Amino acid sequence: SAVISQKPSRDICQRGTSLTIQCQVDSQVTMMFWYRQQPGQSLTLIATANQGSEATYESGFVIDKFPISRPNLTFSTLTVSNMSPEDSSIYLCSARVGYGGELFFGEGSRLTVL
Amino acid sequence: GDSVTQMEGPVTLSEEAFLTINCTYTATGYPSLFWYVQYPGEGLQLLLKATKADDKGSNKGFEATYRKETTSFHLEKGSVQVSDSAVYFCALEYGNKLVFGAGTILRVKS
Numbered sequence: 379s380a381v382i383s384q385k386p387s388r389d390i391c392q393r394g395t396s397l398t399i400q401c402q403v404d405s406q407v408t409m410m411f412w413y414r415q416q417p418g419q420s421l422t423l424i425a426t427a428n429q430g431s432e433a434t435y436e437s438g439f440v441i442d443k444f445p446i447s448r449p450n451l452t453f454s455t456l457t458v459s460n461m462s463p464e465d466s467s468i469y470l471c472s473a474r475v476g477y478g479g480e481l482f483f484g485e486g487s488r489l490t491v492l
Numbered sequence: 493g494d495s496v497t498q499m500e501g502p503v504t505l506s507e508e509a510f511l512t513i514n515c516t517y518t519a520t521g522y523p524s525l526f527w528y529v530q531y532p533g534e535g536l537q538l539l540l541k542a543t544k545a546d547d548k549g550s551n552k553g554f555e556a557t558y559r560k561e562t563t564s565f566h567l568e569k570g571s572v573q574v575s576d577s578a579v580y581f582c583a584l585e586y587g588n589k590l591v592f593g594a595g596t597i598l599r600v601k602s
Contacts, residue, residue: 382535409588420496420581421536421592470536474588481590483528483536 380405380475382484390490391461398457399487401471406451408474412444415468415486424469427454461491494519498582498593505572505600513567513596515556515582523584525549525558525565530579530595539567539580572600 381404391397401410410427425433425446433446448454458465468486475482499514517525527539527549540549545560554569565582577600582593 411589420594421590423589423591426588472536477588480538485533485535 379480380407380473380482382471382473382482384469384471384484384487386487387485388488388490390492392492393462395461396457396459397461397489398455399469399471401454401456401473401484403452403473403482405475408477408479410448410454411472411474411481412446412454412456413470413472413483415470417466421470424456427456458489461489463491465489466491494523494584494586494591496582496584496591496593498580498596500594500596502597502599505598507574507600507602508571509600511567511569511572511576511598513580513582513598515565515567515593517563517565517582517584519563519584519586521586522560523586525556526583526585526590527554527556527565527567528581528583528592530581532578536581572598574600574602576600 383402385400412424413421415421423436424439425435427446427448429448445457468488470486471484495518497516524543526541528536529539530536540551542549542558548557556565556567579595581595583590
Protein backbone atom coordinates (compact mmCIF):
# COMPACT_ATOMS: atom_id res chain seq x y z
CA SER A 379 0.00 0.00 0.00
CA ALA A 380 0.95 3.66 -0.10
CA VAL A 381 0.16 6.66 2.08
CA ILE A 382 0.07 9.93 0.19
CA SER A 383 0.47 13.31 1.88
CA GLN A 384 -0.37 16.56 0.16
CA LYS A 385 0.47 20.10 1.17
CA PRO A 386 -1.23 22.49 1.47
CA SER A 387 -4.55 20.88 2.30
CA ARG A 388 -6.31 24.10 1.43
CA ASP A 389 -5.47 27.64 0.44
CA ILE A 390 -7.09 30.86 -0.64
CA CYS A 391 -5.21 32.59 -3.43
CA GLN A 392 -5.39 35.85 -5.30
CA ARG A 393 -6.06 36.03 -9.02
CA GLY A 394 -2.85 36.08 -11.06
CA THR A 395 -0.68 34.33 -8.50
CA SER A 396 0.75 30.81 -8.64
CA LEU A 397 0.67 28.04 -6.06
CA THR A 398 2.69 24.85 -5.82
CA ILE A 399 1.18 21.72 -4.31
CA GLN A 400 3.48 19.06 -2.94
CA CYS A 401 2.82 15.32 -2.93
CA GLN A 402 4.88 12.90 -0.85
CA VAL A 403 4.42 9.12 -0.94
CA ASP A 404 5.70 6.90 1.85
CA SER A 405 7.06 4.27 -0.53
CA GLN A 406 8.55 4.11 -3.98
CA VAL A 407 5.84 4.02 -6.60
CA THR A 408 5.90 3.34 -10.31
CA MET A 409 3.47 6.01 -11.46
CA MET A 410 2.17 9.30 -10.07
CA PHE A 411 -0.77 11.29 -11.38
CA TRP A 412 -2.46 14.61 -10.76
CA TYR A 413 -6.24 14.99 -10.92
CA ARG A 414 -8.56 17.96 -10.65
CA GLN A 415 -12.02 17.86 -9.10
CA GLN A 416 -13.98 20.99 -9.88
CA PRO A 417 -16.95 21.89 -7.65
CA GLY A 418 -19.76 19.41 -8.14
CA GLN A 419 -17.90 17.55 -10.85
CA SER A 420 -15.93 14.38 -11.26
CA LEU A 421 -12.20 13.86 -11.18
CA THR A 422 -10.32 14.74 -14.35
CA LEU A 423 -6.79 13.58 -15.04
CA ILE A 424 -4.42 16.49 -15.56
CA ALA A 425 -1.19 14.65 -16.24
CA THR A 426 1.06 11.72 -15.48
CA ALA A 427 4.15 12.82 -13.55
CA ASN A 428 7.20 11.09 -15.02
CA GLN A 429 10.31 10.70 -12.93
CA GLY A 430 13.18 12.74 -14.30
CA SER A 431 11.39 13.88 -17.44
CA GLU A 432 8.54 16.07 -18.59
CA ALA A 433 5.05 15.15 -17.49
CA THR A 434 2.53 13.72 -19.94
CA TYR A 435 -0.48 16.02 -20.14
CA GLU A 436 -4.06 15.13 -21.00
CA SER A 437 -6.05 17.00 -23.59
CA GLY A 438 -6.97 20.44 -22.35
CA PHE A 439 -4.05 20.78 -19.94
CA VAL A 440 -0.72 22.40 -20.78
CA ILE A 441 2.66 22.61 -19.12
CA ASP A 442 2.70 26.41 -18.97
CA LYS A 443 -0.43 26.41 -16.83
CA PHE A 444 0.27 23.27 -14.77
CA PRO A 445 4.00 22.66 -14.56
CA ILE A 446 4.78 19.38 -12.83
CA SER A 447 7.98 18.03 -11.37
CA ARG A 448 8.89 14.57 -10.17
CA PRO A 449 12.52 14.51 -9.09
CA ASN A 450 12.39 11.03 -7.55
CA LEU A 451 10.13 8.02 -7.03
CA THR A 452 8.32 9.36 -3.97
CA PHE A 453 7.76 13.09 -4.56
CA SER A 454 5.99 15.32 -7.07
CA THR A 455 4.78 18.89 -7.29
CA LEU A 456 2.01 20.53 -9.28
CA THR A 457 2.00 24.28 -9.81
CA VAL A 458 -1.16 26.09 -10.77
CA SER A 459 0.08 29.17 -12.60
CA ASN A 460 -1.49 32.58 -13.10
CA MET A 461 -4.62 31.48 -11.27
CA SER A 462 -8.13 32.62 -12.04
CA PRO A 463 -11.38 31.84 -10.19
CA GLU A 464 -11.99 29.02 -12.69
CA ASP A 465 -9.01 27.21 -11.16
CA SER A 466 -10.84 26.88 -7.85
CA SER A 467 -10.87 23.11 -7.40
CA ILE A 468 -9.59 20.22 -5.39
CA TYR A 469 -6.31 18.94 -6.77
CA LEU A 470 -5.48 15.32 -5.98
CA CYS A 471 -2.25 13.43 -6.20
CA SER A 472 -2.40 9.71 -6.81
CA ALA A 473 0.14 6.94 -7.12
CA ARG A 474 0.27 3.39 -8.32
CA VAL A 475 2.40 0.74 -6.68
CA GLY A 476 3.60 -1.62 -9.39
CA TYR A 477 2.21 -1.80 -12.89
CA GLY A 478 -1.45 -2.72 -12.72
CA GLY A 479 -1.52 -2.25 -8.96
CA GLU A 480 -4.04 -0.31 -6.93
CA LEU A 481 -4.23 3.44 -7.34
CA PHE A 482 -3.92 5.37 -4.06
CA PHE A 483 -5.02 8.96 -3.52
CA GLY A 484 -4.01 11.82 -1.30
CA GLU A 485 -6.63 13.77 0.61
CA GLY A 486 -6.52 16.57 -1.91
CA SER A 487 -5.62 20.25 -1.88
CA ARG A 488 -8.61 22.57 -1.97
CA LEU A 489 -7.78 25.84 -3.74
CA THR A 490 -10.04 28.86 -3.76
CA VAL A 491 -9.07 31.67 -6.11
CA LEU A 492 -10.55 35.10 -5.42
CA GLY B 493 -13.91 8.39 -25.83
CA ASP B 494 -14.29 6.27 -22.73
CA SER B 495 -16.80 7.57 -20.19
CA VAL B 496 -18.70 6.64 -17.04
CA THR B 497 -22.23 7.70 -16.12
CA GLN B 498 -23.53 7.45 -12.57
CA MET B 499 -26.94 8.09 -11.13
CA GLU B 500 -27.29 11.55 -9.71
CA GLY B 501 -27.53 12.13 -6.03
CA PRO B 502 -27.82 12.81 -3.32
CA VAL B 503 -29.31 9.48 -2.34
CA THR B 504 -30.87 9.57 1.11
CA LEU B 505 -31.73 6.30 2.86
CA SER B 506 -32.69 5.14 6.30
CA GLU B 507 -30.37 2.81 8.16
CA GLU B 508 -30.74 -0.85 7.10
CA ALA B 509 -32.27 0.09 3.74
CA PHE B 510 -31.15 -1.52 0.48
CA LEU B 511 -28.78 0.52 -1.65
CA THR B 512 -28.31 0.60 -5.41
CA ILE B 513 -26.15 3.17 -7.18
CA ASN B 514 -26.29 2.76 -10.94
CA CYS B 515 -23.20 3.00 -13.10
CA THR B 516 -22.90 2.48 -16.84
CA TYR B 517 -19.86 2.91 -19.02
CA THR B 518 -18.77 3.43 -22.60
CA ALA B 519 -15.43 2.01 -23.60
CA THR B 520 -13.48 0.48 -26.43
CA GLY B 521 -12.19 -2.90 -25.45
CA TYR B 522 -12.71 -4.40 -22.03
CA PRO B 523 -11.75 -2.05 -19.23
CA SER B 524 -11.37 -2.85 -15.56
CA LEU B 525 -14.11 -1.31 -13.42
CA PHE B 526 -13.89 0.19 -9.97
CA TRP B 527 -15.88 1.76 -7.19
CA TYR B 528 -14.08 4.32 -5.05
CA VAL B 529 -15.44 5.88 -1.86
CA GLN B 530 -14.62 9.24 -0.32
CA TYR B 531 -15.62 9.61 3.33
CA PRO B 532 -16.00 13.13 4.72
CA GLY B 533 -12.60 14.75 5.17
CA GLU B 534 -10.69 11.82 3.69
CA GLY B 535 -9.11 10.88 0.39
CA LEU B 536 -10.51 8.46 -2.16
CA GLN B 537 -10.24 4.79 -1.26
CA LEU B 538 -10.72 1.78 -3.47
CA LEU B 539 -13.91 0.02 -2.42
CA LEU B 540 -14.03 -2.84 -4.93
CA LYS B 541 -13.10 -3.74 -8.46
CA ALA B 542 -13.75 -6.21 -11.27
CA THR B 543 -11.39 -6.88 -14.11
CA LYS B 544 -13.47 -8.93 -16.56
CA ALA B 545 -17.04 -9.68 -17.56
CA ASP B 546 -19.19 -11.45 -14.95
CA ASP B 547 -16.63 -10.78 -12.21
CA LYS B 548 -18.18 -9.71 -8.92
CA GLY B 549 -16.26 -7.32 -6.71
CA SER B 550 -17.16 -7.19 -3.03
CA ASN B 551 -15.97 -5.44 0.11
CA LYS B 552 -17.52 -4.26 3.40
CA GLY B 553 -20.92 -5.67 2.36
CA PHE B 554 -20.90 -3.82 -0.96
CA GLU B 555 -21.07 -5.72 -4.24
CA ALA B 556 -20.94 -4.91 -7.94
CA THR B 557 -21.00 -7.23 -10.96
CA TYR B 558 -19.30 -6.44 -14.26
CA ARG B 559 -22.08 -6.78 -16.86
CA LYS B 560 -20.69 -6.57 -20.37
CA GLU B 561 -24.07 -7.05 -22.06
CA THR B 562 -25.52 -3.98 -20.34
CA THR B 563 -22.17 -2.16 -19.89
CA SER B 564 -23.02 -1.69 -16.24
CA PHE B 565 -21.36 -1.99 -12.84
CA HIS B 566 -24.08 -1.12 -10.33
CA LEU B 567 -23.12 -0.86 -6.66
CA GLU B 568 -25.37 -2.62 -4.13
CA LYS B 569 -25.52 -3.15 -0.40
CA GLY B 570 -28.22 -5.05 1.42
CA SER B 571 -28.32 -2.98 4.60
CA VAL B 572 -26.67 0.43 4.80
CA GLN B 573 -25.32 2.02 7.96
CA VAL B 574 -24.87 5.65 8.93
CA SER B 575 -21.13 5.10 8.57
CA ASP B 576 -21.63 4.39 4.84
CA SER B 577 -22.46 8.06 4.26
CA ALA B 578 -19.91 9.19 1.70
CA VAL B 579 -19.41 10.02 -1.96
CA TYR B 580 -19.16 7.00 -4.26
CA PHE B 581 -17.34 7.14 -7.59
CA CYS B 582 -17.58 4.59 -10.37
CA ALA B 583 -14.52 4.43 -12.62
CA LEU B 584 -13.03 2.52 -15.52
CA GLU B 585 -9.40 1.97 -16.32
CA TYR B 586 -7.76 2.03 -19.72
CA GLY B 587 -4.02 1.68 -19.88
CA ASN B 588 -2.87 3.15 -16.61
CA LYS B 589 -5.47 5.90 -16.46
CA LEU B 590 -8.77 6.07 -14.62
CA VAL B 591 -11.91 7.74 -15.96
CA PHE B 592 -14.34 8.66 -13.19
CA GLY B 593 -18.07 9.16 -13.04
CA ALA B 594 -19.46 12.31 -11.46
CA GLY B 595 -19.87 10.75 -8.04
CA THR B 596 -22.99 10.01 -6.02
CA ILE B 597 -23.52 11.40 -2.54
CA LEU B 598 -25.05 8.86 -0.16
CA ARG B 599 -26.62 10.03 3.08
CA VAL B 600 -27.83 7.46 5.58
CA LYS B 601 -30.14 8.57 8.40
CA SER B 602 -30.42 6.78 11.71
